[in-house]
Amino acid sequence: MTEALWGLVGFFNHLVLLYFIALNGVYLATTVLAFTALRRLSITLKALDSMQLIGSNWAPPISLIAPAFNEEATCVESVHSLLSLEYPGIDVIVVNDGSTDGTIGRLKEAFNLYETDRLATGSIPTSSVRAIYRSRRHQNVWLIDKENGGKADALNVGINYTHTPLFCAMDADSLVEPDALTRITRPFLIDKDTVAVGGVLRIANGCTVEDGRVTDVRLPRNFLARLQVLEYLRAFLSSRMGWGALNATLVISGAFGIFRRSAVVAAGGYATDTVGEDMELIVRLHRYHREKRLPYRIGFIPDPVAWTECPESMAVLGRQRDRWQRGLIQSLMRHRVMLFNPLYGRAGMLAFPYFFFLEMLGPVIELAGYASFIATVLAGRASLDFAVAFLSVAIVLGGVLSLAAVAMEELTFRRYPRRSDLFRLFALALTENFGYRQLNAWWRLKGTISALRGVEGWGTMTRKGFSNPTGETS
Amino acid sequence: MVDASPLTGLALSLLSVTVLLLFIVTVGFSGYAIVLRIAYERRNRLWASLTERWSKPVLSAIADPTTIPAVHTVVEKRYRLYFVNFVLDYSQRVRGEELNTLRSLAEPYLGVIATRVKHRRTEVRLRSVQTLGTLGLPAYEKVVLEALDDPQESVAIVAARALARPEYSHHAASVFEKMPRFSGWEPLFLAAMLAEFGPAVLPLLRDRLRDETSPEWLRAVDAIALRLQLDPRGADIAVAALESATDVDLIAALMRLIAELGRPEHLPALRRFATCASSVVRSEAMRALGAIGDAGEVPLLERGLGDPDPWASANAARGLLSVGGIRLLERLSTAHPEHAVLLGHVAREADA
16 A cells, blocks of 8 residues: 555656656746847847837827826826836826725826816726816826726726727836837837737836836845846746747736737726736737637737836735736636637647646646655655756756846846846846745645635735835835 | 666656756856856946047037047047947937038948948848948948848838938839838838838829739828828829728728818718728728718718717717817707717817
């Protein structure tokens, strides 16, 4: 009986090894693809000025939709930051999602808002709109006050009142770089079938922010935040860039992405019954266009940058990862028809299976695998070859991928000007696989359990605020 | 510890060795990145010192072009490409005479750039064509013209953009000929580029819009360019083109052209599109009927108020405002309470 049990454990250990080979193999493949694409892109960017190419004659107007819920402290600064973007035609639409603090009052006062009408151009079902305001100071600033319905609902309201062909979905506290819009519209220029483009999200913790702009980039002091810097580099520069190169992007961050309004409306807008509305929309856009046999492209480009604040405490980070995992599971389960379905092209045949088997089921396999591996080693039933191979693939290969992501950042964008920060990033790449990765798997496992239990809601996300040059936080 | 079977052991060992090799390669790659960082910092320091050295004389030359030869004396031969880049960066911020001064400043060094437009690396060709297009015309006109045939679309479009100026309208035909290469590009961008040639390009645009053998997407680009050029004859051609047009984008572009530059006699050609299956076309039809129509179009526009497409119904309401004024909207609000909100919106929109 015991032997049979150990036999099963041994079999499982080999399955876990295969899982790690597959997971890190895919990472490696996307890293290689991303590296090629990044090199080409960064050199082209150095060679060619986007704004000069686009010029002011062709700059499609963009509506910036910023959902706000209890953003009293930061909403005015955020809108000022959006108004300072270097782009010829923007509408700023702040959607107040039933805030219970003084968000509306602050905005009314700061922008001299008056109540008016705005023509609805879409009819995505949403919570009811209470009032629409327009600024006397800036004719392109609008505030839509609505009943609380969540971020997706607020974005849908914004889309319903968008009058421009493109819109930018963002978090109210995202800091978008001044030239990010110019850069992110480039794919719409060179390919008229482009329906959505995502940009890179970077961590603003530790950076200096002045007037809504990141003026000094440096690593955060908080260790947990530093680890997330590395994680974001890997996720955006290696993974998303690689999937983008394959035209199989399944995720565009809700904190910064540009969409063709007509395509999103046709696909039905954001889903309000998921906590992963950003991923769900992208998956649905793939489905919609493939099923209707419409030409489309969903892209990702790494140079338009938005900055965001990441959690600095284990509790908040854990809740965030729990929510991300639930969002992932909800999106994948809802669209499981795409799994290995050739109708959906590379999205269905490559990206979807990767997310389904390796990202969605990953935490379960990974944590069970660690437990089983440790038990096997402690019982003296693991061969040395197996133990070394397991640690190589699970730990060392993870470090290889993180190192590669830092090196790619360094070879292309070099956003961390201090040499000490670069060395710290390399050191983190070697250490993050000891503990942090496993902790992440644990949070994601909890997210999986929450999803199975049907837990809803976002959980509380506390923010510290950005640092200004005096070191104070706002 | 137990022993794995020989075959499994071999496979596992191979796996470990592969990972180890990958690790070594990545560490090497990281080391290379650090070396490049050091080189990059050195280059940045050099660039900063060159910028400091050149800024003052270049600014003086912009203020007083007679000092241009003096600037050339401070540019060392080994830094001439840096200087061209410096001037190119500056050129994004100036126009007119100041830009001409920058061209004169760069002129002695552009020969080197011209040799790079056939470089095997795309980015070098891109940069060279952009530099010559900004600073080297008309002297390097021929080189830029040849770049229209570059195997890379991006290089060709940079060349086309550089030539798309009224003073080079004699090259418009060459650019027109290459347009089919850019079929994936955004039509409005292409149209804006063609329109920058100025009025001299109007005959070419009109001819191709008339030509039913041309691809419809290209004719849509021409229709947009004619609208951007405010060509009144374009509306007559658009009306004729509507007869055979099948592509939604072309029909929409033609109607937008008629809406902006058409005359009442064009109305009969538009009316049938008010009930077209495509919401984009219906919306443009409403816009055009309202823009050039009169009280005779009210019944059609009134029916458009009930269009399921919000853009079409809004354009119908705007059209009613245009042909009948605010009083008509008030009267219709009473007659059709179901459209009162929309009509009220449009009235206030006009008021704002």
